[in-house]
Amino acid sequence: MKKLTRRSFLKKAAIGGLAAAAPLKMVEVVYGQGAQEKFTFAVISDAHLTHIKGTKFVRNFDEGLERAVTEVSFMDPPPDFVVFGGDLAQLGKKEELEHGLEKLSKLSLPIKFVIGEHDFYLDMGEYWQKHIAPLNYSFDHKGVHFVVLNSILTYDSWINQFKDPMERMLGMARLDNPHGSPFIVGEEGRRWLKKDLAKLSPDTPIIVLTHSPLYKIFKPWNFWTDDAEEVQAILARFKKVTVMHGHVHQIIYNQIGNITFYAFMSTAWPWPYPPTYTQKPSNFPKITVMMNRADPFHERDGTGWSWAEVAAGRVTHHYELWENTPRTVYYDEKLGHPVDKDYQDPSKRIPPQIHY
Protein backbone atom coordinates (compact mmCIF):
# COMPACT_ATOMS: atom_id res chain seq x y z
CA MET A 1 0.00 0.00 0.00
CA LYS A 2 1.47 3.31 -1.07
CA LYS A 3 1.53 6.12 1.44
CA LEU A 4 1.08 9.76 0.61
CA THR A 5 4.37 11.59 0.96
CA ARG A 6 4.24 14.87 2.81
CA ARG A 7 4.83 16.72 -0.39
CA SER A 8 2.13 15.02 -2.36
CA PHE A 9 -0.27 15.37 0.54
CA LEU A 10 0.34 19.10 0.78
CA LYS A 11 -0.15 19.40 -2.94
CA LYS A 12 -3.42 17.54 -2.67
CA ALA A 13 -4.55 19.45 0.39
CA ALA A 14 -4.11 22.69 -1.51
CA ILE A 15 -6.85 21.78 -3.96
CA GLY A 16 -9.97 23.86 -3.79
CA GLY A 17 -12.71 24.37 -1.25
CA LEU A 18 -12.80 20.91 0.27
CA ALA A 19 -9.20 21.08 1.45
CA ALA A 20 -10.33 20.68 5.05
CA ALA A 21 -11.82 17.25 4.35
CA ALA A 22 -9.92 14.29 5.72
CA PRO A 23 -8.43 11.89 3.16
CA LEU A 24 -11.06 9.40 2.06
CA LYS A 25 -10.31 5.96 3.40
CA MET A 26 -11.09 3.44 0.77
CA VAL A 27 -12.23 0.22 2.34
CA GLU A 28 -10.74 -2.62 0.41
CA VAL A 29 -13.31 -5.28 -0.21
CA VAL A 30 -12.28 -7.78 -2.81
CA TYR A 31 -14.66 -10.27 -4.28
CA GLY A 32 -12.67 -12.86 -6.18
CA GLN A 33 -9.15 -14.15 -5.94
CA GLY A 34 -6.30 -14.94 -8.24
CA ALA A 35 -2.68 -14.53 -9.06
CA GLN A 36 -3.08 -11.26 -10.87
CA GLU A 37 -1.97 -8.22 -8.89
CA LYS A 38 -4.93 -6.23 -7.69
CA PHE A 39 -5.23 -2.51 -8.27
CA THR A 40 -7.71 0.33 -8.40
CA PHE A 41 -8.54 3.07 -10.85
CA ALA A 42 -10.91 6.00 -10.37
CA VAL A 43 -13.60 7.12 -12.82
CA ILE A 44 -14.89 10.63 -13.50
CA SER A 45 -17.38 11.05 -16.31
CA ASP A 46 -19.93 13.23 -18.07
CA ALA A 47 -18.93 16.62 -16.65
CA HIS A 48 -20.82 18.56 -19.37
CA LEU A 49 -19.11 21.87 -18.61
CA THR A 50 -21.31 24.49 -20.22
CA HIS A 51 -19.97 27.79 -21.52
CA ILE A 52 -22.32 30.75 -21.00
CA LYS A 53 -20.21 33.61 -22.33
CA GLY A 54 -16.81 35.19 -21.81
CA THR A 55 -15.32 33.45 -18.79
CA LYS A 56 -18.70 32.34 -17.42
CA PHE A 57 -19.68 28.67 -17.13
CA VAL A 58 -22.67 26.94 -15.52
CA ARG A 59 -21.78 26.90 -11.81
CA ASN A 60 -23.66 23.70 -10.99
CA PHE A 61 -21.75 21.55 -13.47
CA ASP A 62 -18.39 23.16 -12.66
CA GLU A 63 -18.91 22.26 -9.02
CA GLY A 64 -19.68 18.64 -9.88
CA LEU A 65 -16.37 18.14 -11.67
CA GLU A 66 -14.44 20.08 -9.03
CA ARG A 67 -15.85 17.90 -6.28
CA ALA A 68 -15.00 14.68 -8.10
CA VAL A 69 -11.44 15.89 -8.75
CA THR A 70 -10.99 16.82 -5.09
CA GLU A 71 -12.33 13.52 -3.80
CA VAL A 72 -10.27 11.43 -6.21
CA SER A 73 -7.22 13.42 -5.09
CA PHE A 74 -7.92 12.38 -1.51
CA MET A 75 -8.18 8.66 -2.26
CA ASP A 76 -5.87 6.80 0.08
CA PRO A 77 -4.18 4.75 -1.26
CA PRO A 78 -4.29 6.65 -4.53
CA PRO A 79 -5.64 4.84 -7.60
CA ASP A 80 -3.18 3.81 -10.32
CA PHE A 81 -4.89 6.09 -12.83
CA VAL A 82 -8.11 7.95 -13.54
CA VAL A 83 -10.50 7.23 -16.40
CA PHE A 84 -12.41 10.17 -17.81
CA GLY A 85 -15.51 8.68 -19.45
CA GLY A 86 -16.38 11.40 -21.99
CA ASP A 87 -18.66 14.43 -22.33
CA LEU A 88 -16.20 16.84 -20.77
CA ALA A 89 -17.90 19.63 -22.76
CA GLN A 90 -21.57 20.35 -23.37
CA LEU A 91 -21.29 21.67 -26.93
CA GLY A 92 -17.75 20.63 -27.90
CA LYS A 93 -16.44 24.19 -27.62
CA LYS A 94 -12.74 24.85 -27.21
CA GLU A 95 -13.60 27.02 -24.20
CA GLU A 96 -15.38 24.11 -22.55
CA LEU A 97 -12.69 21.52 -23.28
CA GLU A 98 -9.95 23.84 -22.03
CA HIS A 99 -11.97 24.70 -18.94
CA GLY A 100 -12.31 20.97 -18.27
CA LEU A 101 -8.63 20.23 -18.84
CA GLU A 102 -7.73 22.97 -16.41
CA LYS A 103 -9.96 21.43 -13.72
CA LEU A 104 -8.64 17.92 -14.39
CA SER A 105 -5.04 19.18 -14.25
CA LYS A 106 -5.44 19.37 -10.44
CA LEU A 107 -5.15 15.58 -10.47
CA SER A 108 -1.57 14.40 -10.10
CA LEU A 109 -2.46 11.04 -11.66
CA PRO A 110 -2.38 9.77 -15.24
CA ILE A 111 -5.76 10.22 -16.97
CA LYS A 112 -7.12 7.84 -19.61
CA PHE A 113 -9.53 9.84 -21.76
CA VAL A 114 -12.57 8.45 -23.58
CA ILE A 115 -14.33 10.81 -25.98
CA GLY A 116 -18.07 11.52 -25.68
CA GLU A 117 -20.44 12.76 -28.36
CA HIS A 118 -20.58 16.20 -26.70
CA ASP A 119 -16.81 16.50 -27.19
CA PHE A 120 -16.89 15.31 -30.78
CA TYR A 121 -19.64 16.68 -32.97
CA LEU A 122 -18.62 20.34 -33.17
CA ASP A 123 -15.22 19.79 -34.80
CA MET A 124 -15.45 16.00 -35.37
CA GLY A 125 -12.83 15.29 -32.73
CA GLU A 126 -10.13 17.59 -34.03
CA TYR A 127 -9.34 19.43 -30.78
CA TRP A 128 -9.59 16.20 -28.79
CA GLN A 129 -7.10 14.31 -30.93
CA LYS A 130 -4.72 17.22 -31.09
CA HIS A 131 -4.69 18.17 -27.39
CA ILE A 132 -6.23 15.38 -25.32
CA ALA A 133 -6.02 11.80 -26.58
CA PRO A 134 -6.41 9.50 -29.55
CA LEU A 135 -9.92 8.17 -30.14
CA ASN A 136 -8.90 4.49 -30.07
CA TYR A 137 -5.95 3.17 -28.06
CA SER A 138 -5.01 0.41 -25.68
CA PHE A 139 -2.61 -0.19 -22.82
CA ASP A 140 -1.64 -2.99 -20.47
CA HIS A 141 -1.78 -2.59 -16.73
CA LYS A 142 -0.83 -5.24 -14.16
CA GLY A 143 -1.96 -8.12 -16.32
CA VAL A 144 -5.13 -6.52 -17.68
CA HIS A 145 -5.47 -5.36 -21.29
CA PHE A 146 -7.36 -2.05 -21.41
CA VAL A 147 -8.97 -0.84 -24.62
CA VAL A 148 -10.33 2.67 -25.11
CA LEU A 149 -12.79 2.35 -27.97
CA ASN A 150 -14.54 5.24 -29.69
CA SER A 151 -18.20 4.25 -29.84
CA ILE A 152 -19.87 7.59 -30.56
CA LEU A 153 -19.51 7.74 -34.33
CA THR A 154 -22.64 7.65 -36.43
CA TYR A 155 -23.71 7.24 -40.05
CA ASP A 156 -22.33 9.63 -42.68
CA SER A 157 -25.81 10.21 -44.10
CA TRP A 158 -26.83 11.85 -40.81
CA ILE A 159 -23.61 13.84 -40.44
CA ASN A 160 -23.67 15.10 -44.01
CA GLN A 161 -27.08 16.74 -43.74
CA PHE A 162 -25.59 19.60 -41.69
CA LYS A 163 -23.75 22.53 -43.17
CA ASP A 164 -23.25 24.26 -39.85
CA PRO A 165 -21.03 22.48 -37.25
CA MET A 166 -22.99 23.94 -34.32
CA GLU A 167 -26.27 22.70 -35.80
CA ARG A 168 -24.75 19.22 -36.04
CA MET A 169 -23.54 19.48 -32.44
CA LEU A 170 -26.95 20.61 -31.19
CA GLY A 171 -28.64 17.83 -33.14
CA MET A 172 -26.48 15.23 -31.40
CA ALA A 173 -26.57 16.95 -27.99
CA ARG A 174 -30.36 16.74 -27.77
CA LEU A 175 -30.85 13.35 -26.12
CA ASP A 176 -34.53 13.04 -27.07
CA ASN A 177 -34.04 14.25 -30.65
CA PRO A 178 -36.66 12.43 -32.76
CA HIS A 179 -34.36 12.98 -35.75
CA GLY A 180 -31.23 11.72 -33.99
CA SER A 181 -28.95 8.95 -35.16
CA PRO A 182 -27.65 5.90 -33.27
CA PHE A 183 -24.02 5.53 -32.24
CA ILE A 184 -21.69 3.13 -33.97
CA VAL A 185 -18.12 1.94 -33.48
CA GLY A 186 -17.98 1.61 -37.24
CA GLU A 187 -16.13 -0.71 -39.54
CA GLU A 188 -12.77 0.98 -39.11
CA GLY A 189 -13.04 0.89 -35.32
CA ARG A 190 -14.04 -2.75 -35.32
CA ARG A 191 -11.12 -3.61 -37.59
CA TRP A 192 -8.78 -1.73 -35.28
CA LEU A 193 -10.17 -3.59 -32.25
CA LYS A 194 -9.77 -6.99 -33.89
CA LYS A 195 -6.18 -6.20 -34.72
CA ASP A 196 -5.47 -4.82 -31.25
CA LEU A 197 -6.71 -8.03 -29.61
CA ALA A 198 -5.26 -10.42 -32.18
CA LYS A 199 -2.17 -11.48 -30.25
CA LEU A 200 -3.84 -11.92 -26.86
CA SER A 201 -4.68 -15.29 -25.35
CA PRO A 202 -8.30 -15.92 -24.27
CA ASP A 203 -7.09 -15.89 -20.65
CA THR A 204 -6.06 -12.22 -20.78
CA PRO A 205 -8.57 -10.17 -18.80
CA ILE A 206 -9.96 -7.37 -20.98
CA ILE A 207 -11.46 -4.08 -19.81
CA VAL A 208 -13.02 -2.00 -22.58
CA LEU A 209 -13.71 1.67 -21.87
CA THR A 210 -16.29 3.35 -24.10
CA HIS A 211 -18.64 6.29 -23.91
CA SER A 212 -21.89 4.71 -25.11
CA PRO A 213 -22.95 1.31 -23.79
CA LEU A 214 -21.75 -1.46 -26.13
CA TYR A 215 -25.24 -2.91 -26.16
CA LYS A 216 -28.79 -1.76 -26.84
CA ILE A 217 -30.81 -0.27 -24.00
CA PHE A 218 -33.03 2.49 -25.39
CA LYS A 219 -32.79 3.85 -28.90
CA PRO A 220 -34.85 7.06 -28.47
CA TRP A 221 -32.17 8.41 -26.08
CA ASN A 222 -29.20 6.80 -27.78
CA PHE A 223 -28.48 4.48 -24.87
CA TRP A 224 -27.54 2.33 -27.81
CA THR A 225 -24.69 1.27 -30.08
CA ASP A 226 -25.99 0.09 -33.42
CA ASP A 227 -23.18 -2.36 -34.22
CA ALA A 228 -22.93 -3.62 -30.63
CA GLU A 229 -23.40 -7.28 -31.55
CA GLU A 230 -20.51 -7.13 -33.98
CA VAL A 231 -18.25 -5.63 -31.31
CA GLN A 232 -19.42 -8.19 -28.74
CA ALA A 233 -18.55 -10.94 -31.23
CA ILE A 234 -14.96 -9.68 -31.41
CA LEU A 235 -14.76 -9.93 -27.61
CA ALA A 236 -16.45 -13.34 -27.42
CA ARG A 237 -13.32 -15.50 -27.28
CA PHE A 238 -12.03 -13.96 -24.04
CA LYS A 239 -12.89 -15.47 -20.67
CA LYS A 240 -13.06 -12.25 -18.68
CA VAL A 241 -14.40 -9.17 -20.41
CA THR A 242 -15.70 -6.04 -18.70
CA VAL A 243 -17.09 -3.09 -20.64
CA MET A 244 -17.35 0.17 -18.69
CA HIS A 245 -19.12 3.13 -20.24
CA GLY A 246 -20.35 6.67 -19.65
CA HIS A 247 -23.18 8.51 -21.39
CA VAL A 248 -26.15 7.19 -19.39
CA HIS A 249 -25.59 9.26 -16.19
CA GLN A 250 -26.91 6.53 -13.88
CA ILE A 251 -26.15 3.18 -12.30
CA ILE A 252 -26.69 0.40 -14.83
CA TYR A 253 -25.06 -3.00 -14.87
CA ASN A 254 -25.67 -6.01 -17.04
CA GLN A 255 -24.29 -9.32 -18.27
CA ILE A 256 -24.50 -10.40 -21.91
CA GLY A 257 -22.76 -13.69 -22.63
CA ASN A 258 -19.15 -13.39 -21.46
CA ILE A 259 -19.31 -9.61 -21.08
CA THR A 260 -19.99 -7.71 -17.85
CA PHE A 261 -21.20 -4.13 -18.27
CA TYR A 262 -20.98 -1.22 -15.83
CA ALA A 263 -22.10 2.37 -16.39
CA PHE A 264 -20.42 5.45 -14.91
CA MET A 265 -22.06 8.23 -12.91
CA SER A 266 -22.09 11.78 -14.24
CA THR A 267 -20.69 14.65 -12.20
CA ALA A 268 -23.26 17.01 -13.79
CA TRP A 269 -26.80 15.60 -13.60
CA PRO A 270 -28.64 12.27 -13.41
CA TRP A 271 -30.82 11.02 -16.24
CA PRO A 272 -34.21 9.39 -15.80
CA TYR A 273 -34.20 5.62 -16.23
CA PRO A 274 -35.55 4.70 -19.70
CA PRO A 275 -38.56 2.72 -18.35
CA THR A 276 -39.86 5.97 -16.80
CA TYR A 277 -40.64 7.24 -20.31
CA THR A 278 -43.91 5.42 -20.75
CA GLN A 279 -44.53 6.12 -24.45
CA LYS A 280 -41.82 3.77 -25.73
CA PRO A 281 -40.61 0.35 -24.59
CA SER A 282 -37.00 -0.12 -23.49
CA ASN A 283 -34.60 -3.00 -23.07
CA PHE A 284 -33.49 -2.03 -19.61
CA PRO A 285 -31.35 -4.75 -17.94
CA LYS A 286 -33.43 -6.65 -15.42
CA ILE A 287 -30.55 -7.29 -13.02
CA THR A 288 -29.86 -3.58 -12.40
CA VAL A 289 -31.05 -2.28 -9.05
CA MET A 290 -31.75 1.35 -9.91
CA MET A 291 -30.19 4.18 -7.96
CA ASN A 292 -32.35 6.27 -5.67
CA ARG A 293 -34.66 8.79 -7.31
CA ALA A 294 -32.84 12.11 -7.16
CA ASP A 295 -33.94 15.00 -5.02
CA PRO A 296 -33.54 18.13 -7.17
CA PHE A 297 -33.43 20.28 -4.04
CA HIS A 298 -30.00 18.77 -3.39
CA GLU A 299 -28.09 19.84 -6.45
CA ARG A 300 -25.48 17.09 -6.31
CA ASP A 301 -27.93 14.26 -5.61
CA GLY A 302 -27.97 11.65 -8.36
CA THR A 303 -24.43 12.57 -9.44
CA GLY A 304 -21.01 11.30 -8.37
CA TRP A 305 -17.98 9.32 -9.46
CA SER A 306 -16.72 5.81 -8.97
CA TRP A 307 -13.67 3.64 -8.50
CA ALA A 308 -12.95 0.18 -9.73
CA GLU A 309 -11.05 -2.49 -7.87
CA VAL A 310 -9.60 -5.01 -10.24
CA ALA A 311 -8.68 -8.43 -8.88
CA ALA A 312 -8.22 -11.63 -10.86
CA GLY A 313 -9.40 -9.77 -13.94
CA ARG A 314 -12.81 -8.92 -12.47
CA VAL A 315 -14.06 -5.49 -11.53
CA THR A 316 -15.72 -4.46 -8.29
CA HIS A 317 -17.33 -1.10 -8.99
CA HIS A 318 -17.77 1.33 -6.10
CA TYR A 319 -20.18 4.17 -6.83
CA GLU A 320 -19.51 7.25 -4.70
CA LEU A 321 -22.90 8.97 -4.68
CA TRP A 322 -23.05 12.47 -3.33
CA GLU A 323 -25.97 13.13 -0.97
CA ASN A 324 -26.69 9.40 -1.05
CA THR A 325 -25.52 6.02 0.23
CA PRO A 326 -22.60 4.63 -1.80
CA ARG A 327 -23.23 1.48 -3.82
CA THR A 328 -20.94 -1.45 -4.59
CA VAL A 329 -21.56 -3.78 -7.50
CA TYR A 330 -19.30 -6.81 -8.02
CA TYR A 331 -19.10 -9.80 -10.33
CA ASP A 332 -20.57 -12.87 -8.64
CA GLU A 333 -18.63 -15.90 -9.87
CA LYS A 334 -21.38 -18.33 -8.92
CA LEU A 335 -24.22 -16.42 -10.55
CA GLY A 336 -22.06 -15.34 -13.49
CA HIS A 337 -23.25 -11.74 -13.45
CA PRO A 338 -22.75 -8.52 -11.48
CA VAL A 339 -24.75 -8.02 -8.27
CA ASP A 340 -25.22 -5.18 -5.82
CA LYS A 341 -23.55 -5.88 -2.48
CA ASP A 342 -26.55 -4.70 -0.42
CA TYR A 343 -29.67 -4.36 -2.55
CA GLN A 344 -29.68 -7.22 -5.09
CA ASP A 345 -32.20 -9.27 -3.11
CA PRO A 346 -35.64 -7.73 -3.91
CA SER A 347 -36.61 -7.83 -0.21
CA LYS A 348 -33.69 -5.48 0.56
CA ARG A 349 -34.80 -2.71 -1.82
CA ILE A 350 -35.87 0.68 -0.46
CA PRO A 351 -38.77 2.90 -1.72
CA PRO A 352 -36.56 5.53 -3.47
CA GLN A 353 -35.19 2.76 -5.75
CA ILE A 354 -38.63 2.40 -7.34
CA HIS A 355 -38.78 4.56 -10.45
CA TYR A 356 -41.99 5.20 -12.32
Next chain:
Amino acid sequence: MFNKILVLLAVFGLLVFASNARSDEFTKEDLKKWREAFMEVVKEGERLFHSPLGRNKVSCDMCHPNAANTHPETYPKFQKQLGKVVELRDMINWCIQNPLEGDPLPLDDPRMIALEAYIKWERRGVPLAPGKH
Protein backbone atom coordinates in the same frame (compact mmCIF):
# COMPACT_ATOMS: atom_id res chain seq x y z
CA MET B 1 -97.98 27.86 -9.70
CA PHE B 2 -94.77 25.81 -9.33
CA ASN B 3 -95.70 23.70 -12.34
CA LYS B 4 -96.24 26.84 -14.40
CA ILE B 5 -92.75 28.00 -13.66
CA LEU B 6 -91.38 24.64 -14.74
CA VAL B 7 -93.28 24.82 -18.00
CA LEU B 8 -92.05 28.35 -18.57
CA LEU B 9 -88.49 27.28 -17.87
CA ALA B 10 -88.83 24.35 -20.23
CA VAL B 11 -90.15 26.54 -23.02
CA PHE B 12 -87.44 29.08 -22.42
CA GLY B 13 -84.86 26.31 -22.45
CA LEU B 14 -86.11 24.99 -25.77
CA LEU B 15 -85.89 28.45 -27.22
CA VAL B 16 -82.32 28.76 -26.07
CA PHE B 17 -81.47 25.39 -27.60
CA ALA B 18 -83.15 26.27 -30.84
CA SER B 19 -81.32 29.56 -31.15
CA ASN B 20 -78.01 27.94 -30.28
CA ALA B 21 -78.03 25.26 -32.98
CA ARG B 22 -77.69 22.32 -30.52
CA SER B 23 -74.68 23.27 -28.47
CA ASP B 24 -74.11 19.73 -27.22
CA GLU B 25 -73.39 18.43 -30.68
CA PHE B 26 -70.13 18.90 -32.50
CA THR B 27 -68.68 17.59 -35.70
CA LYS B 28 -65.56 15.71 -36.65
CA GLU B 29 -64.25 18.96 -38.06
CA ASP B 30 -64.70 20.58 -34.64
CA LEU B 31 -62.76 17.76 -32.99
CA LYS B 32 -59.98 18.12 -35.49
CA LYS B 33 -59.83 21.87 -34.97
CA TRP B 34 -59.67 21.58 -31.19
CA ARG B 35 -57.10 18.83 -31.37
CA GLU B 36 -54.94 20.96 -33.65
CA ALA B 37 -55.24 23.92 -31.30
CA PHE B 38 -54.12 21.69 -28.41
CA MET B 39 -51.24 20.11 -30.31
CA GLU B 40 -50.00 23.54 -31.30
CA VAL B 41 -49.69 24.43 -27.61
CA VAL B 42 -47.95 21.09 -26.95
CA LYS B 43 -45.49 21.90 -29.71
CA GLU B 44 -44.82 25.33 -28.25
CA GLY B 45 -44.32 23.64 -24.87
CA GLU B 46 -41.85 21.22 -26.43
CA ARG B 47 -39.95 24.15 -27.90
CA LEU B 48 -39.83 25.97 -24.56
CA PHE B 49 -38.85 22.78 -22.72
CA HIS B 50 -35.87 22.49 -25.07
CA SER B 51 -34.86 26.18 -24.79
CA PRO B 52 -32.83 28.07 -22.21
CA LEU B 53 -35.59 29.78 -20.18
CA GLY B 54 -33.20 31.19 -17.58
CA ARG B 55 -29.86 32.94 -17.60
CA ASN B 56 -27.43 30.02 -17.87
CA LYS B 57 -28.20 28.26 -21.20
CA VAL B 58 -29.48 25.19 -19.35
CA SER B 59 -32.78 23.74 -20.62
CA CYS B 60 -35.30 21.35 -19.05
CA ASP B 61 -34.69 18.55 -21.57
CA MET B 62 -31.03 18.31 -20.51
CA CYS B 63 -32.22 16.54 -17.34
CA HIS B 64 -35.70 15.44 -18.45
CA PRO B 65 -35.56 13.89 -21.94
CA ASN B 66 -39.13 13.55 -23.22
CA ALA B 67 -40.13 15.27 -19.96
CA ALA B 68 -39.38 12.00 -18.13
CA ASN B 69 -39.19 12.14 -14.32
CA THR B 70 -41.54 15.11 -14.05
CA HIS B 71 -44.43 12.91 -12.83
CA PRO B 72 -47.32 15.32 -13.61
CA GLU B 73 -49.84 12.65 -12.57
CA THR B 74 -48.68 12.92 -8.93
CA TYR B 75 -49.67 16.59 -8.49
CA PRO B 76 -50.84 18.20 -6.36
CA LYS B 77 -48.61 16.59 -3.76
CA PHE B 78 -46.64 17.35 -0.65
CA GLN B 79 -43.15 18.59 -1.53
CA LYS B 80 -41.11 18.10 1.60
CA GLN B 81 -38.60 20.79 0.69
CA LEU B 82 -41.33 23.39 0.11
CA GLY B 83 -43.14 22.16 3.21
CA LYS B 84 -46.59 22.14 1.61
CA VAL B 85 -48.84 20.66 -1.02
CA VAL B 86 -48.05 22.23 -4.39
CA GLU B 87 -49.11 22.00 -8.02
CA LEU B 88 -47.04 20.94 -11.03
CA ARG B 89 -46.62 24.58 -12.06
CA ASP B 90 -44.95 25.38 -8.72
CA MET B 91 -42.35 22.71 -9.38
CA ILE B 92 -41.89 23.93 -12.96
CA ASN B 93 -41.18 27.40 -11.58
CA TRP B 94 -38.82 25.96 -8.97
CA CYS B 95 -36.82 24.31 -11.76
CA ILE B 96 -36.81 27.53 -13.82
CA GLN B 97 -35.45 29.44 -10.81
CA ASN B 98 -32.86 26.88 -9.73
CA PRO B 99 -31.23 24.68 -12.37
CA LEU B 100 -32.05 27.30 -15.05
CA GLU B 101 -31.24 30.35 -12.89
CA GLY B 102 -34.24 32.23 -14.27
CA ASP B 103 -37.33 34.14 -13.14
CA PRO B 104 -40.56 32.30 -12.33
CA LEU B 105 -43.42 32.52 -14.84
CA PRO B 106 -46.80 33.96 -13.81
CA LEU B 107 -49.02 30.95 -13.15
CA ASP B 108 -51.44 31.88 -15.97
CA ASP B 109 -48.69 32.72 -18.46
CA PRO B 110 -49.30 31.05 -21.87
CA ARG B 111 -45.75 29.69 -21.63
CA MET B 112 -46.61 27.96 -18.36
CA ILE B 113 -49.72 26.43 -19.93
CA ALA B 114 -47.62 25.29 -22.90
CA LEU B 115 -44.99 23.68 -20.63
CA GLU B 116 -47.73 21.87 -18.70
CA ALA B 117 -49.36 20.75 -21.95
CA TYR B 118 -46.09 19.24 -23.23
CA ILE B 119 -45.20 17.60 -19.90
CA LYS B 120 -48.64 16.01 -19.60
CA TRP B 121 -48.76 14.98 -23.26
CA GLU B 122 -45.52 13.04 -22.84
CA ARG B 123 -47.13 11.31 -19.85
CA ARG B 124 -50.49 10.56 -21.48
CA GLY B 125 -52.12 7.29 -20.50
CA VAL B 126 -50.58 7.13 -17.02
CA PRO B 127 -53.35 6.98 -14.37
CA LEU B 128 -53.78 9.97 -12.09
CA ALA B 129 -52.05 9.44 -8.73
CA PRO B 130 -52.39 12.71 -6.79
CA GLY B 131 -50.23 12.85 -3.70
CA LYS B 132 -47.98 9.95 -4.75
CA HIS B 133 -44.34 10.34 -3.87
